[in-house]
Amino acid sequence: MTVKKEVAAKIVRLLEKRYPEAFLALNFNNPLQLLVATILAAQCTDKRVNDVTKGLFKKYKKAEDFERVKINALEKDISSISFYRNKARNIKECCKIIVKKYGANVPSNLNELISLPGIGRKTANIILGNAFGKQAIAVDTHVQRVSTRLGLATSKNPDNVEKELCEVVPRDKWTKSCHLFQAHGRMICTAKNPSCPDCILFDLCEWKDKRKK
Numbered sequence: 001m002t003v004k005k006e007v008a009a010k011i012v013r014l015l016e017k018r019y020p021e022a023f024l025a026l027n028f029n030n031p032l033q034l035l036v037a038t039i040l041a042a043q044c045t046d047k048r049v050n051d052v053t054k055g056l057f058k059k060y061k062k063a064e065d066f067e068r069v070k071i072n073a074l075e076k077d078i079s080s081i082s083f084y085r086n087k088a089r090n091i092k093e094c095c096k097i098i099v100k101k102y103g104a105n106v107p108s109n110l111n112e113l114i115s116l117p118g119i120g121r122k123t124a125n126i127i128l129g130n131a132f133g134k135q136a137i138a139v140d141t142h143v144q145r146v147s148t149r150l151g152l153a154t155s156k157n158p159d160n161v162e163k164e165l166c167e168v169v170p171r172d173k174w175t176k177s178c179h180l181f182q183a184h185g186r187m188i189c190t191a192k193n194p195s196c197p198d199c200i201l202f203d204l205c206e207w208k209d210k211r212k213k
């Protein structure tokens with residue numbers, strides 16, 4: 001095992017102890033619900049999305065339901081969400097393709113997922129990792145910031161950060177590590193004024209600007 005892999009494994013172990021309850025904050029019961037929730041979650045808080053999907057998922061249960069509903073009605077149902085018009089269109093378009101091409105089942109591989117409207121690599125990996133139980137690294141702003149500060153990745157491009165992390169993070173921890181980096185990014189390794197002196201990863205962190213103890 002390379003040194004970097006050993007460090008990555010240690011970081012994940014420490015974060016697992018520190019954040020034993022780190023998990024995906026979006027509520028869902030099946031892949032379709034997570035697909036809809038992740039589309040809604042772009043530039044919107046998870047809390048707001050959960051508030052909206054609570055009623056939405058009672059009303060629309062299958063891909064066919066989202067496909068058939070009039071766009072105006074769906075827009076109204078999600079109107080408290082940012083960019084709701086675009087998101088309503090993407091949800092309907094996605095569901096149309098899912099019904100026509102995949103027998104109403106959300107596809108479970110990356111290339112098929114990212115071919116759907118409004119589904120980027122990050123969203124696809126969230127779905128694969130959390131709804132299908134696969135190992136996948138979804139690079140959001142927290143994962144990007146924390147992993148590059150720690151020295152586990154170097155790129156400014158999220159797709160490349162994903163590749164770099166896949167090289168060093170133990171494979172069975174790919175999905176979990178995202179939740180851990182997110183928790184650490186929210187609580188300690190914040191974008192502004194990170195709490196380095198209180199950080200359990202201080203001695204492992206390579207960030208040249210880390211604040212002194």
Ligand code: SF4
Binds near residue numbers: 150189190196200
């Ligand atoms: S030492 Fe500072 S920069 Fe490094 S991981 Fe901890 S909080 Fe983030």
